[in-house]
Amino acid sequence: MARRPSPCNGRCCPRHVPLTRAKQSPEGQPMRVSRYFLPVLRENPAEAQIVSHRLMLRAGMIKQQSAGIYSWLPLGLRVLRRIEEIVHEEQQRAGHIPVLMPTIQSADLWRESGRYDDYGEEMLRITDRHKRDMLFGPTNEEMITDIFRAHVNSYKDLPLTLYQIQWKFRDEIRPRFGVMRGREFLMKDGYNFDLTKDDALHAYNRHLVTYLRTYERMGLQAIPMRADSGPIGGEDTHEFLVLADTGESEVFYDSELTQLTFGDREIDYDDPAACRAVLEEFTSRYARTDETHDPDEFARIPEARRRQARGIEVGQIFYFGTKYSEPMGATVVGPDGQRVPVHMGSHGIGVSRLLGAIIEASHDERGIIWPEGVTPFHVGLVNLKQGDSSTDSACDAIERELQARGMTVLYDDRDERAGAKFATMDLIGLPWRITVGPRGLAANKIELTSRRSGQTVEMAPQEAIAHLAELYEPVFARSFRG
RNA sequence: CGGAGCGUAGCGCAGCCUGGUAGCGCACCUGCUUCGGGAGCAGGGGGUCGGAGGUUCGAAUCCUCUCGCUCCGACCA
Numbered sequence: 001m002a003r004r005p006s007p008c009n010g011r012c013c014p015r016h017v018p019l020t021r022a023k024q025s026p027e028g029q030p031m032r033v034s035r036y037f038l039p040v041l042r043e044n045p046a047e048a049q050i051v052s053h054r055l056m057l058r059a060g061m062i063k064q065q066s067a068g069i070y071s072w073l074p075l076g077l078r079v080l081r082r083i084e085e086i087v088h089e090e091q092q093r094a095g096h097i098p099v100l101m102p103t104i105q106s107a108d109l110w111r112e113s114g115r116y117d118d119y120g121e122e123m124l125r126i127t128d129r130h131k132r133d134m135l136f137g138p139t140n141e142e143m144i145t146d147i148f149r150a151h152v153n154s155y156k157d158l159p160l161t162l163y164q165i166q167w168k169f170r171d172e173i174r175p176r177f178g179v180m181r182g183r184e185f186l187m188k189d190g191y192n193f194d195l196t197k198d199d200a201l202h203a204y205n206r207h208l209v210t211y212l213r214t215y216e217r218m219g220l221q222a223i224p225m226r227a228d229s230g231p232i233g234g235e236d237t238h239e240f241l242v243l244a245d246t247g248e249s250e251v252f253y254d255s256e257l258t259q260l261t262f263g264d265r266e267i268d269y270d271d272p273a274a275c276r277a278v279l280e281e282f283t284s285r286y287a288r289t290d291e292t293h294d295p296d297e298f299a300r301i302p303e304a305r306r307r308q309a310r311g312i313e314v315g316q317i318f319y320f321g322t323k324y325s326e327p328m329g330a331t332v333v334g335p336d337g338q339r340v341p342v343h344m345g346s347h348g349i350g351v352s353r354l355l356g357a358i359i360e361a362s363h364d365e366r367g368i369i370w371p372e373g374v375t376p377f378h379v380g381l382v383n384l385k386q387g388d389s390s391t392d393s394a395c396d397a398i399e400r401e402l403q404a405r406g407m408t409v410l411y412d413d414r415d416e417r418a419g420a421k422f423a424t425m426d427l428i429g430l431p432w433r434i435t436v437g438p439r440g441l442a443a444n445k446i447e448l449t450s451r452r453s454g455q456t457v458e459m460a461p462q463e464a465i466a467h468l469a470e471l472y473e474p475v476f477a478r479s480f481r482g
Numbered sequence: 483c484g485g486a487g488c489g490u491a492g493c494g495c496a497g498c499c500u501g502g503u504a505g506c507g508c509a510c511c512u513g514c515u516u517c518g519g520g521a522g523c524a525g526g527g528g529g530u531c532g533g534a535g536g537u538u539c540g541a542a543u544c545c546u547c548u549c550g551c552u553c554c555g556a557c558c559a
Contacts, residue, residue, distance in 0.1 A: 042508060042520070043494045047552055057493095067551065121483095122558075139559090173483070173557065187559055239559090248558085313559065350559035384518060419519035426519090437518065447518095 030399060031377065033412040033424070037074050040424055050246045052359035053178030055368050059428045061355070068175025068183030075428060076355065078376035080186065083218060083354050084165050086373065087188045089480050090214040094206055094269040096161040096190055101143050103167050107133035109142040112328050124171045136169035141324050141346055144191040148342070149330040155195045158332065158342070161203060163190030165351055180312065180356035181248070188349040193342045195334060197321065198272075200343035204236060204319045205275035207347045211240055211315050212262040212282065214349065217478055218358060219371020222314055223257050225287040229318060236319040239289060241311030244360040251311040252293050254285040254301050264478070289313075312357045315349040368429030369451050372475045378407040379468060380430035382421045384437035386413055391436050398434060398446070398461055405469045406476060426451065432471070434464055 039060040047064070048054040056062050061076025072080055088098065104126065110116035116135075124136040137143070144162060152160065165188045175183050192203035208224060215222035220242050227239035241251055243258075260282060268274050286301055288294065289311070298306060325331065325341040333339050350357075362369045370376065379402055383395045395411060402409045410430060412421045418437075425433050435447040440458060448464045449456040459467070 039492085041493055045493070046488085046495090049553070064551090120557095168559075170558070174553090174555090176553080181558080185559065189559085316559065348559050353559060382518095417517055417519085417521065419517095419521080421520090422518080423520045435518080439518085 030403070031408070031410050033410065034414050036410070038424075038428070039073065040427055048178065050177050050180070050360070051363055052180065052246075052356040055359055055363060055427070055429075056178055056355065059368060062179065064178075068172060068181065070179060070182060070184075075376050079355055079370070079374055080352060082374045082376070083351055084186075084188075085479070086217050087165060087214055087349055087351060089478075090210045090217070091163050091188070091190065092480075093213075094161075094210045096163050096210075098164060099144075099147070099162050100164050100166060101137070101140050101147075103137055103169070105135050105137045105140075105143055107135055109146055109328075110135065113142050113145075113324055114327065115142065122170050122172065124169045137166075138168055138170045139187075139346070139348075140164070140166075140189055141191065141344075142328065145324045145328045145330045145344070148191075148193055149325075149328060152193065152330075153332055155332045155334045159192065159194045159199055159203060161190055161192040163188060163347070177246070177248075178356055179352045180360075182352065185350060186352040188347075188351055190347040192345045192347075193325075193330070194344070195332065195340070195342065197343050200319055200321070200345055201236070202272040202275060204317055204345050205272070205279040206269050207317045207345070208238065208282070209262070209267060209269070209275055209278045211317065211347075211349065212278070215240065215242070215314065216262055217373045218354065219373055220314070220354075220358060220361060221258065221261075223251075223253060223287050223311070224283050225251060225253070225289050225311075226283070226292050227289055227316060228291040229320070235321060238283065238317050239313050240315040241287075241289065242314050242357045242361055243309050244312050244357065245310055246360050247310035247312040249311050249313055250290040250293075251288070251309055252290075252298050253287040253307050253309070255305040255307045257282075257285050257287055258307075264474075312353070312360060313350070314354055314357050315347070317345065317347040319343075319345040363429070366423070367427035370429045370431055372431050372472060373478075375431050376408075376428070377410040377430050378402070378432065378472055379409045380425045380428075380433040381409050381411040382418070382425060382433060382435045383411070383413055384418050384421075384435060386415045388438055390441055391438055394441055394446070394461065395436050398436065398465065401461075401465050402468065405465065407468060407472060432468060434461075436461075 041058045044054050045057045048057050056076060059075060060073050061079070062070040062072055065071055092098070107116050119138065123138050126134040126136060128134055165186060167184055168187045169184050172181060172183050175181055179185070190207065192200060194200040194203055211222070222240040222242050224238040225241050227237045229237045241247070241249060267278065286298055321343050322341040325344055331339045331341050358371065358374060359368050362371060381395055381399055383391050385391045399409050399411050412424065414421070429451060431451050433449040433451065435449060440446055444460050445458045446461050446464055447456050447458055448467065
């Protein structure tokens, strides 16, 4: 994480030591509710119809600025960043390389691919002061192809997969459901460039594996389903659907699929057979959205395993061959000296939408329940008697020790009643809460409460800290932060 | 884009039909009491009634236009 440079570069004066001393990421800094910006709402905003939208507004995560356009408030931003982090890690683990392309693109690129006219009203078109046609990118196939053709000429530079996490704009006719169907949304979009169709299909399969890992780390079960290619075009495509009653897509699947998990198994991303095996494992059973549903084939599944449900689309992978490389001249010279268009695919994860999807999949009547992998803070700390010297100093010490073990803590140090603090913690959904009161503390006991189960266990502070450290160990182990 | 509806204090709403000093709850501020699941009492601050035009002695209220937002449908990460 970038460290803010002090004006003197930390060399001249001791006062700057505390700044440069921050070895941990900014997330590791003490965060106290009294000093934070957490504008929670007690009542449901009228405009929010579905639970994730309501909870995001109530928990002070987002503020709507316009139809389908949101500001991200601190708590929401933290989760968004966590999700981005996981996406980055899983992409890079597979050897995919991050780039960042602009949100505003020139119309000329899109004229080359023919999509400037094809894309329609959903593309936000802008004219600059010189009357040049520009657009706010709804996706980036053209631009990445332009980058590729400018710099890559030989098959020896392949395979190559570039990706970014960047804001997109699609001028939806009817934005709704908060961040689930916004007009401006954060998306990871990746593009693979390969010499042959086989190589490109390996990239496709490899992405499927990275996506399975990515969603699982976020506490989601996302089922790959055969899908329609839509305006991206292409021959092969799967969508990843999270099952939720509020999903926009109707889905049909074999219930055996929900038993599958990728887990922590090791995989060699450069091994086509290994990736192919995962694809087969996860896509051989029937799973379709309404777009591609085939009732006859569905009927062949034993009746007890047939499921019809609703799902939220959280990602999609495409293989589209030379659809863009050909018209745009993205070619490489092959081993035989011939110049050939590269085989491409693109792969998207709806990063901002995932917040909605996770909440839809994980909440109760009191609020959000964050999976450990994406929680904005690892632990919530509630001081039941603010101002009492014993509880205050116990909380300070617990906060410090949790942080020393790499956990982020949101310490509710407000001078509020217990009920208000509990209600806030439940609403914002931190998976674990430590409660410190004078009564328990007299016996060297604090409480550790699971947001998900609601179960509370009394124990010594040290015990709770060790327990939490152990609990988060696998979460940390999956990330690069080490 | 077709259909339905809503814009009144930061949030949730009443008032509009039948025109006459802009209200309630939460939140916020002060004080006292309270203190393990969104406390009580007392006091206080805050509103261009989305905007423009019109009717009228007088408009949050009636009329016209306009902007914004939400919901249902057809499209999509």
